[in-house]
Amino acid sequence: MSGPTAESDSYDVIVLGAGPAGENAAQYAIAGSDRTAVLVEHELVGGECSYWACMPSKALLRPTQVLATARNMPGVADKISAHGVEVPAVLARRDSFTHNRDDSSQVDWAKGAGIDVVRGHGRLDGERTVTVTVAGSDGERRLQARHAVVLATGTVPSIPDLPGLRDALPWTSRDATNLLEIPRRVLVVGGGVVACETATWLRQLGVEELTLAVRGDRLLPRVEPFAAERVATRMAHKGLDVRYGTEIRSVQRPEVKDTGVGRIHGGPATVELSDGSTLEVDEIVVAAGRHPTVDGLGLDSVGLTDGKVTVADDLTVDGVNGQWLYAVGDIAGRAALTHMGKYQARVCGDVIAARAENRPTDGSRFRASADHGQVPQVIFTVPEIAAVGRTAEQARADGFDVEVLEADIDVAGASLARDDYAGHAALVVDRATDTLLGATFVGQEVAELVHAATVALVGKVPLDALWHAVPSYPTISEIWLRLLESRRS
Numbered sequence: 001m002s003g004p005t006a007e008s009d010s011y012d013v014i015v016l017g018a019g020p021a022g023e024n025a026a027q028y029a030i031a032g033s034d035r036t037a038v039l040v041e042h043e044l045v046g047g048e049c050s051y052w053a054c055m056p057s058k059a060l061l062r063p064t065q066v067l068a069t070a071r072n073m074p075g076v077a078d079k080i081s082a083h084g085v086e087v088p089a090v091l092a093r094r095d096s097f098t099h100n101r102d103d104s105s106q107v108d109w110a111k112g113a114g115i116d117v118v119r120g121h122g123r124l125d126g127e128r129t130v131t132v133t134v135a136g137s138d139g140e141r142r143l144q145a146r147h148a149v150v151l152a153t154g155t156v157p158s159i160p161d162l163p164g165l166r167d168a169l170p171w172t173s174r175d176a177t178n179l180l181e182i183p184r185r186v187l188v189v190g191g192g193v194v195a196c197e198t199a200t201w202l203r204q205l206g207v208e209e210l211t212l213a214v215r216g217d218r219l220l221p222r223v224e225p226f227a228a229e230r231v232a233t234r235m236a237h238k239g240l241d242v243r244y245g246t247e248i249r250s251v252q253r254p255e256v257k258d259t260g261v262g263r264i265h266g267g268p269a270t271v272e273l274s275d276g277s278t279l280e281v282d283e284i285v286v287a288a289g290r291h292p293t294v295d296g297l298g299l300d301s302v303g304l305t306d307g308k309v310t311v312a313d314d315l316t317v318d319g320v321n322g323q324w325l326y327a328v329g330d331i332a333g334r335a336a337l338t339h340m341g342k343y344q345a346r347v348c349g350d351v352i353a354a355r356a357e358n359r360p361t362d363g364s365r366f367r368a369s370a371d372h373g374q375v376p377q378v379i380f381t382v383p384e385i386a387a388v389g390r391t392a393e394q395a396r397a398d399g400f401d402v403e404v405l406e407a408d409i410d411v412a413g414a415s416l417a418r419d420d421y422a423g424h425a426a427l428v429v430d431r432a433t434d435t436l437l438g439a440t441f442v443g444q445e446v447a448e449l450v451h452a453a454t455v456a457l458v459g460k461v462p463l464d465a466l467w468h469a470v471p472s473y474p475t476i477s478e479i480w481l482r483l484l485e486s487r488r489s
Contacts, residue, residue, distance in 0.1 A: 009141070009142055009143055009144055010143070010144045010145075010146065011036045011037060011038045011116070011143060011144075011145060011146070012029070012030065012035040012036045012037060012145070012146045012147045012148075012356065013025075013026060013029045013030060013035065013036070013037040013038075013145060013147055013148050013149075013150065013352060014037070014038055014040065014122075014130050014143050014145045014148070014149045014150070015037065015038070015039050015040065015149075015150040015152055016040050016122045016123075016124075016130065016149070016150065016151050016152060016153055016297070017039075017040070017041065017047070017151065017152035017153040017154060017293075017329070017331075018039040018040070018041035018044075018045040018046070018047060018106075018110075018117065018152075019046065019047020019048055019049060019050075019152060019154055019329065019341070020046070020047055020049050020050070020329075020338055020341060020342050020345075021047075021152045021154075021328045021329030021330075021338075021341035021342055021344065021345040022039055022041075022047070022150065022152030022328070022329070022345070023039065023045075023046075023047075023106075023109075023110065023115075023345075024328075024342045024345035024346055024349065025150045025152060025326070025328050025345035025346075025348045025349045025352075026038075026039055026110075026113075026115045026150070026349070027113050027115065027349065028345065028346050028348070028349020028350055028352075028353065029147075029148065029150075029348075029349040029352040029353050029356075030113075030114060030115070030353070031349070031353070033353065033356075033357075035147070035353075035356060036114070036116070037114070037115045037116070038115065038116040038117070038118055038143065039110060039115055039116070039117050039118070040118045040120065040122035040130065040132055040143075041117065041118075041119065042119065042120055042121045042122075042135060044101060044103040044106070045103040045106040045107050045110060045117055046103050046106040047154065048154055049338040050098065050103075050106070051098045051101050051103075051178075052173065052174040052177050052178065053173065053177065053338070054338050055097045055098060056094045056097065056098050056177040056178060057176075057177045057197055057198075057201070057380070058380060059090075059093055059094040059097045060090060060094055060177065060201040060205070061197065061200060061201050061204075061380050063085045063089075063090050063093070064084075064085055064201070064204040064205075065382070065444075065445070067080070067084075067085060068382070068418075068444075069417070069418050069444070069445075072418040072419045072420040072421075073418055073419065074419065084204070084205075084206065085204065085205070087182065087205055087206060090205065091179075091180070094177075094178075098178075101178075118132055118134070118141065118143075119134065119135040119136070120132040120133050120134040120135040120141070121133045121135075121296065122143075123296055123297055123298035123301075124149065124297060124298035124299060124301050124302050124325075125142070125298055125301055126301050126302065127302065127322065127324065128144060128145040128146075128149060128324050129142065129143070129144055129145070130142075130143045130145070130149060131143075131298075145324065147324070147352055147355065147356045148324055148325070148326055148352045148355075148356075149324060149325050149326070150326045150327070150328060150345075150348060150352075151297070151309060151317070151325070151326065151327040151328070151331055151332075152327070152328050152329045152331065152341075152345070153292075153293040153294070153297065153331050154292075154293055154329055154330045154331060155290035155291055155292050155293055155330040155331065155336065156290060156291065156293050157172040157173055157174075157286065157287075157288075157289075157290055158286075158288055158289045158290055158291050159172070159286050159288070160189075160248070160286070160288055162247075162248050162249070162250070162251070163249070163250040163251065164250050164251035164252055164253070165248060165251045165284070165286070167251075167253070167256065168251045168252075168253035168256060168265070168266075168269050168284060169253075169256050169257075169258060169265040169266065170189075170251075170265070170283070170284035170285065170286045171265070171283055171284065171285045171286070172285075172286055172287075173194050173198065173285075173287060174261055174262075175261055175262050175263075175285070176198045176201075176202070176262075176285050176287075178261050178262040179205075179262040180260075180262040180263050181262070181263050181264050182202075182205055182206045182207060183207060183264055183281070183282035183283040184207065184208050184209065184282050185207070185208065185209040185210075185268075185279075185280065185281040185282045185283075186202055186207050186209070186210050186211070186281055186282065186283050186284070186285060187211050187212075187213060187269075187271055187279055187281045187283075187284045187285070188202075188210065188211070188212045188213070188284075188285045188287060189212075189213050189248060189284065189285065189286045189287060189288050190212070190213075190214070190215075190286070190287035190288045190289070191212060191214030191215070191216055191218070191219045191220065191221070191242075191244075192220065192221075192222075192287065192289070193220065193377075193379050194287040195212060195214075195285075195287035195288075196219055196220060196231060196235075196379065196381045197379065197380055197381055198285055198287055199212055199235065199240060200380070200381050200382055202285075203238055203239075203240060209241075209281075210239075210240050210241070211240070211241040211242075211243065211279060211281070212235075212240060212241070212242045212243065213243055213246045213247060213248060213273060214242060214243060214244050214245075214246060215245070215246070215247050215288075216244065216245070217244050217245060218232070218244065219231055219232050219235075219242070220379065220385070222391075223379070223385055223387055223391065223440065224387070224391050224392065224426060224440040224442075226406075226424055226426070226440075226442070227385045227387070227424070227440055227442035228385075230383055230424070230442050231379075231381045231382070231383065231385065231442075234381075234382050234383060238382075243273070243275060245274075245275075246273050246274055246275050247273070247274045248271060248272070248273060248274070249272040249273060249274055250271075250272045251269055251270070251271050251272075251284065252269065252270045253266060253267065253268070253269035253270070254267065255267030255268075264282055264283055265283065268280050268281065268282055269281055269282075269283075269284055271284065290330070290336065292308075292309060292330065292331045292333065293331060294307050294308075294309065294331070302320050302325060303319060303320060304317070304319055304320065308333075309327050309331050309332060309333065310332070310333060311326070311327050311332045311333075311334070313367040313368050313369065313371075314347070314348075314351050314361065314366055314367060314368075315327060315328055315332070315344055315347060315348040315351065315368060316351075323355060326348050326351075326352070328341055328344040328345040328348050329341030329344065329345065332344060334368070334371040335371055335375045337375065337377055339376070340370070340371065340375055343368065343370060344368050344371070347365070347366065347367065347368045348368075350365055350366055351366050354366065370458065373389055373390055373398075373437070373438075374388065374389055374454070374457055374458050375388065375389070376388040376450050376451070376453075376454045377450075378447040378450060380447075382444075383422070383423065383442050383443050383444055383446070384442070384443065384444065384445060384446050384447055385440065385441070385442045385446070386440070386441045386442075386446045386447050386448075386449055386450035387438065387439065387440040387441070387450065388438060388439055388450050388453050388454045388457055389428065389436065389437050389438030389439065389453075389457050390428060390437045390438040391428065391438055391440070392404050392426070392428050392438070394438070395428050395430070395437045395438060400430050400431075400432075400437060401430070401431045401432060402428050402429060402430060402431065402437060403428075403429040403431050403487075404426055404427070404428055404429070405426065405427040405429060405483045405484070405486050405487055406424065406425065406426045406427075406483070406486065407424070407425055407479060407482040407483050407485075407486050408422075408423065408424050408425075409421070409422075409423030409424060409425055409441070409443045409446070409476060409479045410482075411474070411475075411476060411478040411479055411481075411482060412473065412474035412478065413473075413474045413475040413476040413477065413478055414443070414476050414479075416474055417444065417445065417476065418444060421443065421444055422443060422444075423441065423442055423443020423444065423446060423479075424441075424442050424443065425439070425440065425441045425442075425443075425446075425449075425479050425482075425483060426439070426440050426483075427439050427453075427483050429463060433460065433462070434462045434463050434464065435456075435457070435460045435461065435462055435463070436453065436456050436457040436461070436463075437457070438457070439453035439456075439457070441453075441479070443476075445476075446476070449476065449477060449479070452469075452477065452480070463484065463487070466480070466484060467484055
């Protein structure tokens with residue numbers, strides 16, 4: 001069913017932001033009904049993940065993972081003479097996944113789902129009202145929502161206000177994922193997921209001198225220490241210079257030029273660091289966190305004068321009466337991960353649909369519970385980290401009496417995967433219920449291990465029951481048996 005014509009000012013559901021979370025919220029809110037929905041987007045339909053984050057970054061990382069596996073596989077390694085990947089081919093494959101930043105296929109999907117697309121900047125303008133500054137014109141369009149307005153505007157990179165840094169036009173994650181030129185010398189600012197993944201592919205694509213300035217005392221502070229330590233060790237082995245407790249003091253870049261996304265932004269930059277050293281680099285990548293996109297969103301028009309958005313478990317925005325304003329994805333401030341934003345959007349869409357049809361919303365399907373200690377994540381560094389739920393430290397801080405089961409990933413499936421396989425795993429167990437609170441895996445290609453842990457955690461499966469979940473042989477999943485056996489011994 002198609003939505004209203006372009007001249008219509010009224011929709012059942014208006015979604016500000018057409019990333020994955022916004023798309024899912026609109027789709028679920030109108031599915032199987034004659035309700036209408038519109039996505040308001042000033043950039044590309046498909047959002048950050050499709051064009052500047054998840055898809056391009058993983059496309060950049062995967063070829064070197066394949067090459068590393070081949071180099072550690074007798075019978076294959078002798079056939080490989082290349083010292084690195086073919087960069088133009090890697091970039092071309094990345095561009096195929098982002099459709100060269102052409103969102104026409106995403107727009108076609110929306111139309112096929114009965115969802116309209118309005119191009120422009122949208123802002124709240126009172127209850128159930130959105131005003132759009134239409135792209136390509138000075139005109140505005142006023143939209144009314146019969147049932148709901150959903151905020152799905154995501155986040156933007158934070159660039160610290162340090163002397164000379166912003167004037168130097170440093171790269172953000174968008175430049176790093178859409179790079180067209182490979183700088184020879186790079187400083188990465190940050191030690192979190194984006195910083196570590198970015199450093200991984202930059203090195204693999206040919207950056208010769210790569211320094212990480214990490215404000216804290218370790219990489220990846222939200223994962224288990226043993227996993228972060230393995231990533232740090234690998235970086236050191238690959239010649240990366242990781243400096244802890246280090247921040248930028250000042251940046252000087254006399255020749256600055258806005259050359260476009262993914263191109264080197266002018267001449268060399270001289271960077272003074274807090275450890276007393278000075279670096280000369282060809283590019284700076286700032287991966288120092290992100291902040292919600294709330295500027296110009298009109299929050300004050302609905303009584304949110306502090307510029308913050310928080311949500312209840314049904315995804316309605318706190319502090320706004322009437323159950324008409326919702327928020328999903330990064331702007332909701334719960335878990336800044338694409339899959340969690342889409343999860344919230346599915347819950348949100350179901351809530352909107354039920355309320356539109358005067359159905360009850362007291363079932364678990366209408367509450368976003370996975371945000372509370374059940375969040376899975378994969379960090380695509382070398383080695384990979386896959387985790388769900390709480391770390392041991394987080395669980396203890398939350399008041400749980402925990403037991404930690406650990407084992408090296410030294411099973412037949414790992415040995416068969418590649419000759420240099422090395423990994424480690426840990427389960428965080430609640431002694432009171434004998435169920436999982438968290439799980440972490442680190443090693444080559446452990447991403448596919450985490451969903452089993454997620455199911456066990458969300459389902460509150462006792463470890464005695466997991467003993468009867470027999471892993472297939474020979475697979476890396478046999479690590480589950482080793483972890484459970486560690487308790488017996």
